[in-house]
Amino acid sequence: MSGNMNLTLKVWRQKNATEKGKFVTYKADDISPDMSFLEMLDVVNERLVKKKEDPIHFDHDCREGICGMCSLYINGRPHGPKRAITTCQLHMRSFHDGETITIEPWRATAFPVIKDLAVDRSAFDRIQQAGGYVSVNTGGVPDANEIAIPKVIADEAFNSATCIQCGACVAACKNASASLFVSAKISQLALLPQGQPERYRRVQAMVAQMDEEGFGNCTNTGACEIECPKEISLTNINRMRRDFYNAKFFKEEEIN
């Protein structure tokens, strides 16, 4: 078809977590600019399967930008060159004919490669389990709007809650810091009345788990905020810091 593109892919191939990986170059010919990036990889994989070769492994699920499953570090940026979208929402029209595209997995000690481009992000789950929840008693369903929450607070909490745990913040950060993710998960609860009873226990537990997982330090480069597909704000990190210092240095009854 006319208008289709011929691309060269430099893809990271790695058998498993322990084996050393390497880049392998593939030709991706006759790619429609209307395909999504993942559909392009599907086409490449179909051709690999036909040749009885091992297809490229990559994470994906909903393919509509909400599940947080897709990843891929494309041409030096997580989720590719466009702002505020995930890889599944990236289309091949963002590239040009004849381009060489480098595709790498998220790289962090805390995100070990499972195979090729798929990494293990369960470190995020463990951070969530350390305190990213609200303990509630079972019982009758409370009335809606029983607790009044100002609109600005509700909006801000919602913005923090849009985090899909994709890990682009860690991938983008030159220090592989998980601060944006952790602070968004802390903020979404710290801003709301339901999150208050466990607010200071939560921040300490989640930060401790974050450190335990081996993520790096936040040096305020702001790369995470720019690369986040959900545009989570850097303000969350500063809010996390205030809560953390508060817990550790000012509220002795709250120390974990």
Added chain:
Amino acid sequence: MGSLSKGFSSTLGKKLIMGLTGLFLSLFLVIHLIGNLQLFNDDGGKAFNEYSYFMTHFLPIKIVSYALYLSIILHAVYAVIITMRNNKARPVGYAQVNGAANSTWSSRNMGILGTVILVFIVIHMKTFWAEYHWGGLPYVQYEMSLQNPEVVRVTQLPFDGNPLVHTKFVDVQNQTEVVVAKDLYFVVQQAFQQEWYVILYVISMIVLGFHLYHGFQSGFQTLGFDHVKYKPIIDFVGLWVFSIIIPAVFALMPIYMYFAH
């Protein structure tokens, strides 16, 4: 105590030490700059030498200066600790990184910028601070007429092994005020007669500007200060005062000394 040390040993706590020491060092730069403006006085270095004496002999300032040395050391040591953890957090790097797309060059190169500044501080302190404290510095005598204090007579006193002391007295008979001081101004003059030294200083100040372009506003964020009302003010001051004006005026000093003598 346990919780305090736990607080400071976390990734957030270590960065807090970086932020606190960094902002303290930034504040010092302002004081250092204002003091060093005496170099621009055309008085044979009288104001500068008197200022140097005051800074090294006034007890509260001496105490703050030890806090300053400690801050420099802590800032550098914690930078190494933090960087080591960061390197461990990503042992396999990316083949291709488009850092310019999401962050400033300064923010990505704080380590190398800081290392250059540390080397500069060592050279700087060796040349002036160590010389002033332990070097065999010459003394200089200033005589000012009491009627017309603008008229200053400068006499170099040769260093003869007998340690002189800083003195200031009024000679009533000759109607003059006499000041005898260690001549640090002379050392500054001598140092900045060398072209490479002037170049070293100018380059170091450019590096300092880039370091503070990220460092100043980052320090406030690390402390948790982030608000729509004052974030723009912090950014403005960080850019214009700390990464442009202060390094530029510092850089002017060696250039001025080079051309004025």
